[in-house]
Amino acid sequence: MPGYQLLDSGNFRRLDKLGPYRLIRPSAQAVWSPLAQASEWKKADAEFIRGKHGDGSWKIYNKSLPSEWTINLADSLKMVIRLTDFGHLGVFPEHHQNNHLNASITKRTKTGQSFKLLNLFAYTGAVSLAAASLGAEVVHVDASKTSVSWARENANLYPDQLKIRWIVEDVKKFVSREVRRKSKYHGIVLDPPSFGRGTKGEVWKIEEDLVPLLQQLQELQDEHFSFMQLSAHSPGFTPLALHNLLKPVCPKRGSIHYSEMSVTAKTGGLELPSGACAVFKV
Numbered sequence: 001m002p003g004y005q006l007l008d009s010g011n012f013r014r015l016d017k018l019g020p021y022r023l024i025r026p027s028a029q030a031v032w033s034p035l036a037q038a039s040e041w042k043k044a045d046a047e048f049i050r051g052k053h054g055d056g057s058w059k060i061y062n063k064s065l066p067s068e069w070t071i072n073l074a075d076s077l078k079m080v081i082r083l084t085d086f087g088h089l090g091v092f093p094e095h096h097q098n099n100h101l102n103a104s105i106t107k108r109t110k111t112g113q114s115f116k117l118l119n120l121f122a123y124t125g126a127v128s129l130a131a132a133s134l135g136a137e138v139v140h141v142d143a144s145k146t147s148v149s150w151a152r153e154n155a156n157l158y159p160d161q162l163k164i165r166w167i168v169e170d171v172k173k174f175v176s177r178e179v180r181r182k183s184k185y186h187g188i189v190l191d192p193p194s195f196g197r198g199t200k201g202e203v204w205k206i207e208e209d210l211v212p213l214l215q216q217l218q219e220l221q222d223e224h225f226s227f228m229q230l231s232a233h234s235p236g237f238t239p240l241a242l243h244n245l246l247k248p249v250c251p252k253r254g255s256i257h258y259s260e261m262s263v264t265a266k267t268g269g270l271e272l273p274s275g276a277c278a279v280f281k282v
């Protein structure tokens with residue numbers, strides 16, 4: 001049994017199974033009717049109920065639901081799951097399975113060359129862990145101390161030592177510093193939120209800050225730069241828009257694919273849209 005499964009979605013809610021537990025969360029994208037019987041949804045262990053002001057809280061149906069547990073995301077990749085105050089669980093399953101990134105990494109690592117990956121807005125580290133487990137040297141950047149500690153906990157569950165540098169910092173500040181240091185990377189992954197804050201309250205607004213950030217990231221590309229992934233979950237940032245953002249800042253020798261991201265459902269179920277993505281690869 002996989003550690004994570006989307007069991008059903010609809011009526012603006014999603015029903016996920018994480019390890020042995022079923023959780024219901026709001027989902028603005030689930031505009032259709034659920035496929036599963038109501039009895040399936042009634043087996044949920046907890047549900048996140050959104051409040052009137054965008055806040056919310058968990059309603060616990062199973063009194064023995066632990067405050068945290070571990071799931072197997074893939075092979076030996078494990079992640080700690082927690083019910084957070086804002087309805088997140090510490091994992092975005094649409095991100096960790098990335099065949100294009102995996103192929104770019106192994107192309108270099110199988111011949112003994114290093115692959116340096118910069119992961120920005122890196123959250124609890126699903127991408128960092130998956131990349132490092134293939135031998136990439138990862139720089140993981142997020143402004144949230146809590147998210148980076150959580151990512152480190154996840155890395156500690158991996159049986160071997162992973163090459164990950166953990167950075168708690170504002171992305172714009174960190175990238176400016178890397179440009180000054182003339183650091184170079186073979187791959188870059190970024191999943192910017194619509195709005196965010198750096199460690200010292202610096203404001204991140206995707207509409208204003210993404211274009212200048214991408215221009216700076218161009219300066220961090222190694223001569224063998226072979227992978228860049230930009231994903232977003234903000235209105236207007238469609239797959240084609242992300243392609244148009246990446247095109248001017250990626251080397252001409254590769255190609256850019258763009259698509260809607262989705263969470264795969266269990267067999268026979270409906271996939272759940274979860275943002276847009278553009279991928280440059282050589």
Ligand SMILES: C[S@@+](CC[C@H](N)C(=O)[O-])C[C@H]1O[C@@H](n2cnc3c(N)ncnc32)[C@H](O)[C@@H]1O
Nearest residue numbers: 095121123142143144170171191196197198204
């Ligand atoms: C949507 S999540 C990324 C999800 C991640 N890609 C994954 O697959 O797990 C956005 C992350 O951006 C971080 N963030 C927001 N503003 C930031 C800033 N100015 N500098 C650095 N990180 C920031 C948040 O702490 C959060 O962890």
